[in-house]
Amino acid sequence: MSARQTYRGFCHCGRVSFELDAKLDYVMECNCSLCRKVGALWHGASDSSLRITGESELTLYQFNTMTAKHYSCRNCGVHPFSRPRLDPKRWAVNVRCIDAIDISALPLKRFDGANWEEAAKALHAQRN
Numbered sequence: 001m002s003a004r005q006t007y008r009g010f011c012h013c014g015r016v017s018f019e020l021d022a023k024l025d026y027v028m029e030c031n032c033s034l035c036r037k038v039g040a041l042w043h044g045a046s047d048s049s050l051r052i053t054g055e056s057e058l059t060l061y062q063f064n065t066m067t068a069k070h071y072s073c074r075n076c077g078v079h080p081f082s083r084p085r086l087d088p089k090r091w092a093v094n095v096r097c098i099d100a101i102d103i104s105a106l107p108l109k110r111f112d113g114a115n116w117e118e119a120a121k122a123l124h125a126q127r128n
């Protein structure tokens, strides 16, 4: 297991970057209608553990319940983070934007976002 450390991530063109303080002990794959096309692998983060540079380059995309906020770079189209519907006060950071890690070595969790209501209920039951 990796210790908590600071990771640097970038969109493809580099206009958007971030620093993430995290213990990267998992990545989460979601099969909702958006994530399955974006191909992101997510890790949760609080406001205080994510510092974003290049915010003016971001475009916002929302759909369905309009709860989640999906941000991508307006220049290269890469999708580095979202405010997830599961907890919109937090961030979901796309770990694929962090070049310096071996993603295949990280444990993969799956979130059944295609059946969001049931999956969210199950996750809450697990935590409580």
Ligand SMILES: [Zn+2]
Binding pocket: 011, 012, 013, 014, 015, 016, 073, 074, 075, 076, 077, 078
């Ligand atoms: Zn970019």
